[in-house]
Amino acid sequence: MPNFSPFDTSAAPVPAGPTGLGAYTLSLRAALQPYRPRFEGFEDGDGHEGSGPPAWSVTLPSVSGGERRHSLAPLAYREREWGDGTYPPLYCPETVRVDDDLGEEVNRRLVAWAERTGIHEGRMEEFAATGFGRLAMLAHPDSDDPDMVLIAAQMNAAWWAADDYYADETELGAAPTELPPRLALVTSAMDPPPDAGEYTVQLEEAVRGDPVLVALRSATSHVARHSSPGQVMRIRNITSQMYVSWAAYAAWRYLETPPPVWRYLAARQHDSFYTSMTLIDIVGGYELPADLFGEQRFHTALMQAGTASVLVNDLHSVAKEAADELPDSNVILLIAAEEGCSIREATERAVHLHNHFVRGFERSRRELSALPFPELKRFLRGAQGWMAGCLEWHGSTSRYQS
Ligand SMILES: CC(C)=CCC/C(C)=C(\C)COP(=O)(O)OP(=O)(O)O
Numbered sequence: 001m002p003n004f005s006p007f008d009t010s011a012a013p014v015p016a017g018p019t020g021l022g023a024y025t026l027s028l029r030a031a032l033q034p035y036r037p038r039f040e041g042f043e044d045g046d047g048h049e050g051s052g053p054p055a056w057s058v059t060l061p062s063v064s065g066g067e068r069r070h071s072l073a074p075l076a077y078r079e080r081e082w083g084d085g086t087y088p089p090l091y092c093p094e095t096v097r098v099d100d101d102l103g104e105e106v107n108r109r110l111v112a113w114a115e116r117t118g119i120h121e122g123r124m125e126e127f128a129a130t131g132f133g134r135l136a137m138l139a140h141p142d143s144d145d146p147d148m149v150l151i152a153a154q155m156n157a158a159w160w161a162a163d164d165y166y167a168d169e170t171e172l173g174a175a176p177t178e179l180p181p182r183l184a185l186v187t188s189a190m191d192p193p194p195d196a197g198e199y200t201v202q203l204e205e206a207v208r209g210d211p212v213l214v215a216l217r218s219a220t221s222h223v224a225r226h227s228s229p230g231q232v233m234r235i236r237n238i239t240s241q242m243y244v245s246w247a248a249y250a251a252w253r254y255l256e257t258p259p260p261v262w263r264y265l266a267a268r269q270h271d272s273f274y275t276s277m278t279l280i281d282i283v284g285g286y287e288l289p290a291d292l293f294g295e296q297r298f299h300t301a302l303m304q305a306g307t308a309s310v311l312v313n314d315l316h317s318v319a320k321e322a323a324d325e326l327p328d329s330n331v332i333l334l335i336a337a338e339e340g341c342s343i344r345e346a347t348e349r350a351v352h353l354h355n356h357f358v359r360g361f362e363r364s365r366r367e368l369s370a371l372p373f374p375e376l377k378r379f380l381r382g383a384q385g386w387m388a389g390c391l392e393w394h395g396s397t398s399r400y401q402s
Contacts, residue, residue, distance in 0.1 A: 043221035047113040047154055050147050072377040074365060075384040077358070082315070082395055087347055090312065091355040093388040096141035100134075105146045107133025110153045117218055118211030119161045129398045132157040138389030139276070140283045142382055148283045151226060154219035156276055159239070161212045162186060167246050168321070168328050176254035176326070182212075183243040189213040190220045191236045227282045230290050238278050245271035253326045261334045265307075268331070273313070273390060274306025280382035281375065288375045298376065301364035305383040308357035309390040315350055316400040318343070358387065 042048070075096065079089035110133045114120055120127040136153035143149055165172050166182045189207045193200075207213045216239075224232045245267035252259050259267075281288045292298060314321075314331045321328040331353070336346035365380050394400065 042225055043218050045113070045116045046218045046221040046225070047109060047150055048147060048222050048225050049109070072374060072381060074369075074381060075388065077362070080391060082312075082391065087344075088351045090315075090351060090391060091358045092308075092391050093384040095138060095388045095392045096385045097138070098392070099137055099144075102144065102146060102149065103131070103134035103137035105133075106136055106149045106153050107131060109133070109146060109150050110157060113150075113154060113218070114157065114215070117215040119158070119215045121211065126398075127157075131393070131397050132160070135389065135393040135397070136283075138392050139386045140280070140382070141385045141389070142280075142284045142378070145285075148226065148285060151219070151222050152276070152279050152283050154215075154222055155235070155279060158212070158215040158219045159242075159275065161215055163246075165212050167250065168324065170325050176250035179250040180247050183240075183246060185210070185213060186216055186243065187236070187240050189217040190239060223279070223282060226285070228287050231282050231287060234278055234290075234293065235282075238275050242271045242275045249329050252329060256326075258329065258334055258337060261331065261338050264329050264331060264334050268310060268314075268329075269303055269307045272303070272306035272310035273386065274303050277302055277306055277309075277383055277386050280379055280386065284378065284382060286375055286378065288379045292373060292376050297364055297368055298380075301361055301368060301380065302383055304357045304361035304364060305387050308354050308361065309387050311350055311354040311357065312387075312391050312394050315347065315354070316394040318347075320400055361387075 075093040077091055077093050080092050082090050107128065111124065111128045114127060115124065133150075133153045135156060136149045140149055140152050162183075165174060166179050167174050185203075185206060188203060193203075196203075207217060220232070220235065223235055227235075248259075248267045249271075258264075311331060318330050318332045321330045322333055327333065331350050332343060332346045335341070335349050336343050339346065339349075341349075361383070365384075368376060368380060
């Protein structure tokens with residue numbers, strides 16, 4: 001392996017040859033490859049199973065050429081029954097894949113990994129039954145590889161562990177005044193800051209002493225094995241962006257002053273399954289280039305999909321959230337309080353809002369379909385798959401059964 005100094009730009013191969021979005025991404029990947037081992041120390045026990053070079057270092061299969069197992073065609077929508085079937089239906093794509101064997105295998109690996117990290121110690125049966133492995137199987141239909149699907153199961157389980165232990169569950173030690181400093185440590189666990197001598201030693205001790213931080217760091221390591229540096233940075237930054245909203249909820253809980261619905265929604269739209277959906281291309285083994293990921297119409301579409309899915313979460317978790325001694329923000333509870341209406345009527349309004357976001361996503365997707373980028377089409381289909389799998393999972397997990 002040539003010994004390139006990271007600061008000697010003359011030593012790096014200069015991207016040459018064909019230009020264009022895909023060509024640029026591939027030649028940049030090749031040019032950066034020699035630097036990568038200097039920065040990336042993957043964690044032992046991060047759940048990765050497989051041999052050969054890290055996925056990032058090989059040329060990823062083109063989604064436009066060769067045998068294409070997964071169609072780029074958009075999924076059909078349906079009015080789907082949910083809950084006890086007495087509420088108006090949710091407008092949502094069809095679930096693409098239910099592969100129980102794959103879901104169980106991913107869950108088995110997830111539980112083994114969770115035991116190593118220490119999250120949910122003393123509650124492992126409950127954690128296993130929650131079925132985050134099944135969620136990842138349902139929500140990421142464009143990979144059949146348990147190692148790739150595990151990435152999504154781990155990241156979601158780790159984000160949810162932070163949600164339970166830091167933000168929502170008073171019984172598990174969540175406390176609004178402790179939330180912001182804990183979230184700041186998450187950022188340092190997922191994105192270790194440069195060495196500060198003795199202070200870094202103390203930081204490391206703090207990270208190792210908190211299973212939630214261990215899990216987030218370990219899951220990020222598994223992500224990094226299969227991603228470009230840009231994709232890893234995307235996950236880190238979007239996690240921190242989501243945490244701004246968590247800080248707002250903590251203030252509202254502490255002050256016991258529920259926000260108006262508009263204000264909750266403004267925060268919730270940045271704290272949604274958009275975060276989880278940023279894993280779609282990583283799990284699929286390709287990369288949506290940053291300029292397409294950041295394209296405003298695409299960003300809007302993904303936020304519409306993420307918001308719709310998180311409203312599904314609010315619909316299923318209302319009883320659980322109302323039961324905490326410091327109730328968490330939930331759109332149904334907030335609509336009922338603001339409108340002075342029943343929970344049933346507030347639920348119907350939330351369903352309407354969900355369907356509004358799905359129809360908005362569909363409009364955005366149609367507008368974007370004119371763009372000639374297969375990765376974009378594949379990602380948008382992935383977002384449809386995510387919405388569908390998310391609805392399927394919320395209806396079947398033990399997490400929201402009271
Ligand atoms: C935790 C995670 C996977 C982040 C993305 C979506 C999100 C913010 C949540 C599902 C957390 O929301 P909430 O606290 O309402 O979830 P639960 O009702 O506790 O499952």
